[in-house]
Amino acid sequence: MQMQAVDGEVHADLTLDGRMEGAPGLAHGGAIAAALDDLFGGVLVLLETPAVTARLNVEYRLPVPLHTPLHLVARCTATEGRKLHMAGTMSAGEAIVAEASAMFVRVEIAHFEASGVPVPDAWRSWGGAARG
Numbered sequence: 001m002q003m004q005a006v007d008g009e010v011h012a013d014l015t016l017d018g019r020m021e022g023a024p025g026l027a028h029g030g031a032i033a034a035a036l037d038d039l040f041g042g043v044l045v046l047l048e049t050p051a052v053t054a055r056l057n058v059e060y061r062l063p064v065p066l067h068t069p070l071h072l073v074a075r076c077t078a079t080e081g082r083k084l085h086m087a088g089t090m091s092a093g094e095a096i097v098a099e100a101s102a103m104f105v106r107v108e109i110a111h112f113e114a115s116g117v118p119v120p121d122a123w124r125s126w127g128g129a130a131r132g
């Protein structure tokens with residue numbers, strides 16, 4: 001999912017296809033949650049802060065049709081020590097189809113390196129959990 005930073009928010013456009021189908025013709029709720037969680041990951045890049053999702057809440061307002069352009073927006077609403085509070089929406093046209101809030105917790109880069117897969121070099125210059 002391609003993201004753009006605009007005035008402290010992260011925006012993305014997305015069209016879900018049959019791979020993300022739940023009920024016939026409609027997006028699976030897990031795909032909607034994953035897209036919003038991924039967008040919150042984009043907010044971390046904006047903040048230059050490595051963190052992970054500790055809690056994710058999604059309110060499904062309307063069924064989300066497949067093959068329909070969706071617009072997503074997310075931002076960090078507050079920080080509290082290592083905790084980052086996020087809010088985001090998914091819209092189809094003028095209608096908000098889903099809203100999400102999340103709590104991320106700042107971690108050190110070592111949290112990701114533990115997987116054994118190298119992290120992008122840029123991440124190393126960013127402050128980790130100790131920054132909170």
Ligand SMILES: CCCCCCCCCCCC(=O)SCCNC(=O)CCNC(=O)[C@H](O)C(C)(C)COP(=O)(O)OP(=O)(O)OC[C@H]1O[C@@H](n2cnc3c(N)ncnc32)[C@H](O)[C@@H]1OP(=O)(O)O
Pocket residue numbers: 037038041044045048049050051052053054055081082083103105107123126
């Ligand atoms: C550079 C950019 C790159 C960008 C980086 C891009 C990364 C992509 C990430 C994309 C999003 C994901 O998919 S992330 C993948 C899914 N999530 C995960 O795998 C996370 C798994 N969970 C964990 O690793 C851990 O539980 C942590 C790191 C979240 C917390 O463990 P910890 O580090 O030991 O910290 P801990 O002391 O337990 O918690 C710190 C504070 O947060 C609170 N807290 C912790 N978990 C919760 C929770 N679920 N609900 C409420 N509160 C919680 C604690 O009460 C405490 O509050 P207080 O006592 O201080 O008040």
